[in-house]
Amino acid sequence: xxxxxxxxxxxxxxxxxxxxxxxxxxxxxxxxxxxxxxxxxxxxxxxxxxxxxxxxxxxxxxxxxxxxxxxxxxxxxxxxxxxxxxxxxxxxxxxxxxxxxxxxxxxxxxxxxxxxxxxxxxxxxxxxxxxxxxxxxxxxxxxxxxxxxxxxxxxxxxxxxxxxxxxxxxxxxxxxxxxxxxxxxxxxxxxxxxxxxxxxxxxxxxxxxxxxxxxxxxxxxxxxxxxxxxxxxxxxxxxxxxxxxxxxxxxxxxxxxxxxxxxxxxxxxxxxxxxxxxxxxxxxxxxxxxxxxxxxxxxxxxxxxxxxxxxxxx
Numbered sequence: 001x002x003x004x005x006x007x008x009x010x011x012x013x014x015x016x017x018x019x020x021x022x023x024x025x026x027x028x029x030x031x032x033x034x035x036x037x038x039x040x041x042x043x044x045x046x047x048x049x050x051x052x053x054x055x056x057x058x059x060x061x062x063x064x065x066x067x068x069x070x071x072x073x074x075x076x077x078x079x080x081x082x083x084x085x086x087x088x089x090x091x092x093x094x095x096x097x098x099x100x101x102x103x104x105x106x107x108x109x110x111x112x113x114x115x116x117x118x119x120x121x122x123x124x125x126x127x128x129x130x131x132x133x134x135x136x137x138x139x140x141x142x143x144x145x146x147x148x149x150x151x152x153x154x155x156x157x158x159x160x161x162x163x164x165x166x167x168x169x170x171x172x173x174x175x176x177x178x179x180x181x182x183x184x185x186x187x188x189x190x191x192x193x194x195x196x197x198x199x200x201x202x203x204x205x206x207x208x209x210x211x212x213x214x215x216x217x218x219x220x221x222x223x224x225x226x227x228x229x230x231x232x233x234x235x236x237x238x239x240x241x242x243x244x245x246x247x248x249x250x251x252x253x254x255x256x257x258x259x260x261x262x263x264x265x266x267x268x269x270x271x272x273x274x275x276x277x278x279x280x281x282x283x284x285x286x287x288x289x290x291x292x293x294x295x296x297x298x299x300x301x302x303x304x305x306x307x308x309x310x311x312x313x314x
Contacts, residue, residue: 001086002307003258003266004101005279006067008092008249009060009190011271012053017045017066019293020270026069029107033068036111037061056125056191060093060118061111067097067269068107070291074267074300081219084307087230087261089223089254091275092156092195093117095241101269103219104234113241116209120202121245125192127201132190133172135163138183146180155195159252159282166193199246206242213238221261228253230261251278259283265303267291 021027021042030041044053044062053059067090075082081103090098093114100110132155135143143163147154151171156164165175172187179185192198215234224231224240228250231237255278258266265287268276272290279288291300 001262001264002084002304003087003089003263004071004085004098004269005088005266005275006090006094006097006101006269007063007271007274008090008094009056009063009194010188011274012059012063012066013271014048014050014053015046016271016292017042017062017069019295020066020069020073021046023069023073023294026073029069029072030065033065033107033111036108037065037115039115041065054189054191056122057118060121061114063093063271064097064100064110064114066271067094068100068110070270071097071101073294073297074291074304082304084304085220086307087221087223087258087263088218089258090225091251091254092225092244092249094269094275095225095244097269098222099218099237099241102222104215104217104222104237105213109213113206113209113213116205117202117245120205121194121199122191124199124201125194128192128198129169130167130193130196130198131169131172132164132166132188132193133175134186134188135165135180136184136186137161138180143180143183146175146178150175150178153193153196154248155193156249157252158278159255160278162278164188166196166198168193168198195244195246195248197246202245203242206245210238210242223254223257223261225249225251225254228255228257230257251275252282255279255282259286265289265307267300267303272296 088098088102152167155166215238217234276288
């Protein structure tokens with residue numbers, strides 16, 4: 001079974017979209033979606049500085065747009081997912097990309113959603129000084145106990161002993177001063193404590209937008225960050241996208257589900273690499289391909305062909 005995945009915030013690098021503008025239709029799509037996103041996506045993906053694209057309000061629409069144009073370059077049509085794709089999943093903001101690729105939202109509604117999401121999260125992050133730390137290793141029970149002791153939330157569980165903790169800067173400083181034994185702590189360059197209660201204002205903003213969007217049932221199994229479960233209802237996918245902003249990302253459970261579903265290959269949309277590395281370490285026997293530039297398209301198409309390309313979903 002072939003799985004399509006989309007990365008989350010932090011995967012972007014300056015100029016990563018430049019090679020994709022050579023692919024017919026990509027520049028036109030980006031310019032068209034720029035109006036919806038309220039952002040010059042071509043500039044953001046080609047000429048913007050590292051500092052510019054770290055801005056939550058820039059990074060998130062850029063990531064979704066990048067994933068969509070690379071999916072379009074691979075499959076030729078974002079409105080009909082090839083039947084060869086057995087499931088879709090995304091990490092954090094990548095869930096929006098997966099929702100569009102899986103037929104739940106139109107590209108325009110996906111960009112409208114991520115525009116409000118990114119702006120709401122940026123505004124929420126400005127209310128209180130918060131941040132995030134990556135924790136690598138350590139005994140899981142001791143790690144959980146230390147996080148609880150310092151009032152810190154496990155905002156991302158990426159499997160294999162890799163967690164991302166989030167909280168106020170004071171809470172994170174206390175955790176750094178009293179870390180779990182054997183764990184390595186790495187500060188992350190993010191604007192705030194994403195996927196925690198600190199993002200509640202962003203949820204409220206999306207709750208106002210959601211009723212104006214059209215959510216269709218997924219064309220392929222959609223694996224949710226909330227609990228790793230497959231969600232068959234478009235309405236439920238949209239509701240989960242809204243609540244996800246202030247709830248932890250359980251990518252570890254998503255990978256368990258992909259293994260249980262029988263995944264044999266994973267293609268990660270641009271800017272690719274993060275999720276394929278996690279899958280390599282946590283899901284045994286799965287071929288992976290990071291679709292970083294158009295030079296990777298031939299390999300990706302070969303992988304699609306191996307899994308029976310040609311048949312289309314009704």
